Amino acid sequence: MAILTLLVFFSPLAIDIYLPALPTMANDFAVSHALAQDTITYFLFAMGIGQLFAGPLADKLGRRTVALAGISVYGLSALLAWGAQSIEWMLAARLLQGLGACATSVAAFATVRDIFGEKESGKMISYLNGAICFIPALAPILGSWLTQQFDWRANFSFMALFAAFTGVVIFFQLRETNPNQSGPAQNVFKLSRYWAVLSTPSFVFHASLCMGAMAVILAYVTSAPIALMERMGLSMDAFTFWFGINAVVNILASFIAPKMTDRWGTRFTLVFGVMVLSFGALLMLLLSDWAHPLAFMLPIFMSSIGFASILGCAAGKSLEPFGDKAGTAAAILGLFQMSGAGLLVGLMQRIVPEPQWLIACHMLLLLPALLVLFSQSGKQWHHNLQHSV
Structure with missing residues (x-):
């Protein structure tokens, strides 16, 4: 789990470490705040799209090989971003960096599925997400110090150093966990592999929940520097x-x-998460005229509780039906969660530019999921994991 935690650190590190420097970047490149925010959405979009390729490759070539390739791409693109002389150069580097991060993410979550199986993977993903959350706590502090002591480019040199360190650890410590991997095959990207996943209704529903929850966090992350x-x-x-x-x-x-999942089951945990997000949205709208950080952050605290309640359960249920296609399933889940959330937030930012209203709208978008969770199909999907109080 310690090694897997290093692998999943790549994505949040690439987002959170330079958040305090976003206004400075916008000024240096002489561009709008929206374009500076696009360095995050471009990264997430590439991360999601890239998983369509990284997932099947992880199934065929092995988790370890894909992880090492992703780390290499991530480190090189961080150096490109460090040397960027225009916003276009920066956006291109961030697209490439997203491709590298997607490979490490797919390798990590597919390895979780390999090791812990369909019943325990949801809980392990929740613990992994808990570890990931240390990055938003620590990375902005480090990024703020690097920006003030040097400049915003130092954040990207740190990412390159982290990639070099983790690459050495993975090379010597990570063993291959997929016993069925084989050499390159012409049919590695066969459409039937994707369709087998996308034609599973429970996957589509739970992956959509992951997308909606991630969109809430992305809307907060990109809007917080402007609002605060x-x-x-x-x-x-x-x-x-x-x-x-x-x-x-x-x-x-x-x-x-x-x-909570152990005691009351996955369905209750998901319902709880959606309800908390809905109450957070209402609170955000009620406090939108109060110009105090707490008025903005209190609903965000609620959104974090809702996000944590949804993501682990929904991701685990998404991957549950798949064994040898766990890498492909994790890839499509990543497409929903990253590219889907990035596109959704990017579109909503153009329609609802006000930060508080933008975040509240994303919170409320998950409310219709309650109709499915209380339907017969929703109850059946979670029947095997329900526990009596």
């Missing part, structure tokens, strides 16, 4: 403080969610 630093006048250090508090909430929620 630009609109409310918080300093970089004050922004990092509030961001860190929310990360702690997310960490605690991610470690509590598996306990």
